[in-house]
Amino acid sequence: MGFESLPEGCIATILSRTTPLDTCILSLVSRTFYSASESDAVWASFLPSDYVSIFFRSVSHSSFLSTSPSPSNKSIYITLSQSPIIIDHATKSFQLERKSGKKCYMLGARALAIVWGDTPNYWNWKTLPDSRFPEVAELLDVCWLEIRGVINTTSLSPNTHYAAYFVFKMIDPEGFLRYPVELALEISGGQSTTKKVCLDPNIDGRSVTSRLQGLQRPNMKSNGWLEIEIGEFFNSGLEDDEVQMSVLETKGGNWKNGLVIEGIEVRPKEAN
Structure with a gap:
């Protein structure tokens, strides 16, 4: 039995134990893999546990999480990885390494x-x-x-x-x-x-x-x-x-x- 025949929830669990890069690559396998790769649960596993407090340490991004509709975990990850966020009264910056989420x-x-x-x-x-x-x-x-x-x-x-x-x-x-x-x-x-x-x-x-x-x-x-x-x-x-x-x-x-x-x-x- 191939991976493609697994329930989407099982595939999402597997993807959450890989990396953001692996997840994006595996999303090309099939429609089921793509759907699983868009899961909030998958991208939640790649976000640091303190990401909310990091946003609130940034003047320019402090309101990002309160937008309507609420951003998906994938969009939060993209925001944190695509460019540095300036924090702590503009004395430091934070970013996630795009491929690994570090x-x-x-x-x-x-x-x-x-x-x-x-x-x-x-x-x-x-x-x-x-x-x-x-x-x-x-x-x-x-x-x-x-x-x-x-x-x-x-x-x-x-x-x-x-x-x-x-x-x-x-x-x-x-x-x-x-x-x-x-x-x-x-x-x-x-x-x-x-x-x-x-x-x-x-x-x-x-x-x-x-x-x-x-x-x-x-x-x-x-x-x-x-x-x-x-x-x-x-x-x-x-x-x-x-x-x-x-x-x-x-x-x-x-x-x-x-x-x-x-x-x-x-x-x-x-x-x-």
């Missing part, structure tokens, strides 16, 4: 602890049209670069391999070609990683110190921002831990400028 967060520059960040001589808060946030932080001049962010593992999807990425731009940068920047990720209770990188993506043909040769450099995202991986970790979902992430250059003593910070993004690590 949670993704970005801590915007305003959600980060930036040493001297409120000193106008050192940092400037400005608006950029290609940023998801209303404000980004522009480095004017500092010799002590220290940026820190924290997220709790209970906010993330369980049983998921995550990575944290520093998202930024370089606009006529100076002072980043002499000393590497240190990226670190630490989970309260044990796991930690530290590495040295070069944040300037355009060092080819420029005079750099031997300290920077061979170091990892950032990648260009499709939206024009640069990103570089800070570190990765596995979230079992069994512990209530803090993930602490940092971007540091405090040893060289040289003045730096031209760095524009959008934030730190924590998202599922792609399988190799």
Whole structure:
């Protein structure tokens, strides 16, 4: 007996134990599979248990659930996965990874602890049209670069391999070609990683110190921002831990400028 002969309710139960991507693919098998794939129960299984509270943390989406007629669970999933939702007074963003339904967060520059960040001589808060946030932080001049962010593992999807990425731009940068920047990720209770990188993506043909040769450099995202991986970790979902992430250059003593910070993004690590 083939799957197509099963009752629609049984097929819906099977689909709810797969992934959003698998469900969309299997919806092409037959009309029965398609009907089952549209079930509210199937898409409810892909939504995080706290999705209602996430909507109410967003000014622009807080009324979405109260529209008439009420949105289907599939439309809720699509809304959460098609683009980031800005939450927590426009300091963070939330999104579901479209294929898997795993949670993704970005801590915007305003959600980060930036040493001297409120000193106008050192940092400037400005608006950029290609940023998801209303404000980004522009480095004017500092010799002590220290940026820190924290997220709790209970906010993330369980049983998921995550990575944290520093998202930024370089606009006529100076002072980043002499000393590497240190990226670190630490989970309260044990796991930690530290590495040295070069944040300037355009060092080819420029005079750099031997300290920077061979170091990892950032990648260009499709939206024009640069990103570089800070570190990765596995979230079992069994512990209530803090993930602490940092971007540091405090040893060289040289003045730096031209760095524009959008934030730190924590998202599922792609399988190799």
